[in-house]
Amino acid sequence: MSEFKHYSTQTVRNLIEDTESTLSQLKAEMQRREEAEQEIQIEGLENHMKSAEFSLRSIREFLAFLVEEYRKEK
Amino acid sequence: MNPASESVADAVLEEAVSEEMASASSRKPVLQWIAVAVLVYFLICAVGLIGSGFKTATGDEAKEMFSFATNPFAGLVVGTVATALIQSSSTVTSIIVGLVAGGLPVSVAVPMVMGANIGTSITNTIVSLGHVREKKEFARAFAAATVHDFFNLLSVVIFLPLEMMFGILERMGSALASLFVVENASMKGLNFVKASTAPIVDGAKHSVESLSAGLGGLILIVVGIVIIFFTIHYVGKLLKHLMVGRAKDIMHAAIGKGPLSGIASGTFVTILVQSSSTTTSLMVPLAGSGAFGLKQIYPFTLGANIGTCITALLAATAVDGNQAAALQIAFIHLTYNVLGVLVIYGIPFLRYTPVRAAEWLGATASENKLIALAYIVGVFFLIPGLCLGISSIL
Numbered sequence: 001m002s003e004f005k006h007y008s009t010q011t012v013r014n015l016i017e018d019t020e021s022t023l024s025q026l027k028a029e030m031q032r033r034e035e036a037e038q039e040i041q042i043e044g045l046e047n048h049m050k051s052a053e054f055s056l057r058s059i060r061e062f063l064a065f066l067v068e069e070y071r072k073e074k
Numbered sequence: 075m076n077p078a079s080e081s082v083a084d085a086v087l088e089e090a091v092s093e094e095m096a097s098a099s100s101r102k103p104v105l106q107w108i109a110v111a112v113l114v115y116f117l118i119c120a121v122g123l124i125g126s127g128f129k130t131a132t133g134d135e136a137k138e139m140f141s142f143a144t145n146p147f148a149g150l151v152v153g154t155v156a157t158a159l160i161q162s163s164s165t166v167t168s169i170i171v172g173l174v175a176g177g178l179p180v181s182v183a184v185p186m187v188m189g190a191n192i193g194t195s196i197t198n199t200i201v202s203l204g205h206v207r208e209k210k211e212f213a214r215a216f217a218a219a220t221v222h223d224f225f226n227l228l229s230v231v232i233f234l235p236l237e238m239m240f241g242i243l244e245r246m247g248s249a250l251a252s253l254f255v256v257e258n259a260s261m262k263g264l265n266f267v268k269a270s271t272a273p274i275v276d277g278a279k280h281s282v283e284s285l286s287a288g289l290g291g292l293i294l295i296v297v298g299i300v301i302i303f304f305t306i307h308y309v310g311k312l313l314k315h316l317m318v319g320r321a322k323d324i325m326h327a328a329i330g331k332g333p334l335s336g337i338a339s340g341t342f343v344t345i346l347v348q349s350s351s352t353t354t355s356l357m358v359p360l361a362g363s364g365a366f367g368l369k370q371i372y373p374f375t376l377g378a379n380i381g382t383c384i385t386a387l388l389a390a391t392a393v394d395g396n397q398a399a400a401l402q403i404a405f406i407h408l409t410y411n412v413l414g415v416l417v418i419y420g421i422p423f424l425r426y427t428p429v430r431a432a433e434w435l436g437a438t439a440s441e442n443k444l445i446a447l448a449y450i451v452g453v454f455f456l457i458p459g460l461c462l463g464i465s466s467i468l
Binding site: 031034035037038039041042043045046048049051053057058059061062063065066069 | 200201203204206207314318321322325326329330352355356359360363365366370443444446447
């Protein structure tokens with residue numbers, strides 16, 4: 001941090017501009033990646049629809065998991 | 075047969091089989107769409123049956139019959155528990171529309187439709203339990219499921235007192251219904267849906283004429299409820315197959331476009347699949363995977379609340395009896411859900427209250443899974459049961 005003290009004002013200004021530009025590029029890249037991941041997930045909507053159906057099995061599995069956890073703790 | 079002619083015969087056979095398969099697969103969606111149309115027709119007939127049955131069974135005493143639910147809290151609990159048990163707010167609201175057409179006072183029905191909103195969110199909460207084995211995934215999935223609960227609970231906290239004090243929803247519903255029911259006579263002439271369902275509804279009414287009014291009415295109500303249950307179940311299943319491609323397109327189009335687009339796509343996807351539970355349950359695995367954040371999921375669930383109103387509105391167009399009241403309650407459901415989004419999402423300090431609450435609950439429940447179980451039993455059954463007990467004593 002301390003080396004910034006020796007930089008000229010113009011150098012600091014340039015650094016800020018570069019950093020801001022890099023940051024916005026990084027944010028855009030991050031958003032692009034997030035959206036690409038979301039596109040992939042939506043492409044698998046048929047599979048999600050199957051796993052998103054209400055079933056008593058998920059309740060049974062959840063209860064079995066609770067029992068399992070309880071036994072482990074004992 | 076020489077090898078050359080054998081291969082030609084194979085090619086011809088293959089071509090014939092593939093042509094047949096292509097024609098069969100193109101026929102299948104047509105048949106499925108016809109099945110959807112027939113099921114929707116029976117859904118509307120069933121709501122008409124409930125209306126007629128309720129009117130026949132109660133005569134002019136519908137108000138007295140539901141006197142226990144004049145306490146708005148009891149109505150809310152009835153709507154919540156009934157929807158949580160049946161797993162479909164569309165079914166419950168359609169039944170309520172039928173009951174209103176048959177004489178159930180609108181004021182009694184309003185808290186019931188509010189309760190239906192709460193009850194329907196149990197489906198995605200149970201779906202989220204399937205992610206229990208992965209801690210982080212479970213925290214995300216449970217939060218994505220309960221954000222819908224918290225939104226609906228907050229909506230009731232805001233609008234139930236307002237409704238009790240000023241009757242704002244009843245007034246708005248009445249104003250909207252009056253746009254569609256100008257006069258009984260003119261409506262009768264224009265209402266093709268009602269005319270088309272009349273043969274079935276009238277036929278069913280005639281078939282129970284020999285029985286006592288009470289028993290005949292009760293039979294019509296039970297038959298209507300059973301038909302609604304099955305039609306909504308199968309329409310949902312068929313539409314899921316038929317509309318998955320379109321739902322994908324809508325969701326792809328909404329990516330990166332902000333909350334309004336999310337609300338709109340949640341609404342359209344729900345209209346397409348005819349089930350808010352399906353839309354909100356779909357969000358659970360999408361959130362569980364980590365691809366979608368809770369703030370991105372949230373607008374979809376708000377849209378689902380709006381989209382689900384279409385079923386009851388459709389049903390209200392063709393009821394026998396008090397059509398103005400039936401349309402009023404259907405519009406109240408729509409108004410309530412639209413206002414809920416406008417008020418809660420529109421006021422900055424309220425906007426992310428459900429998100430924060432769901433995030434906290436998701437994180438807490440992932441640490442101690444018993445909390446998830448206690449939450450489901452408590453919010454959907456225990457607290458409503460206790461409230462019902464207390465309100466019946468008072």
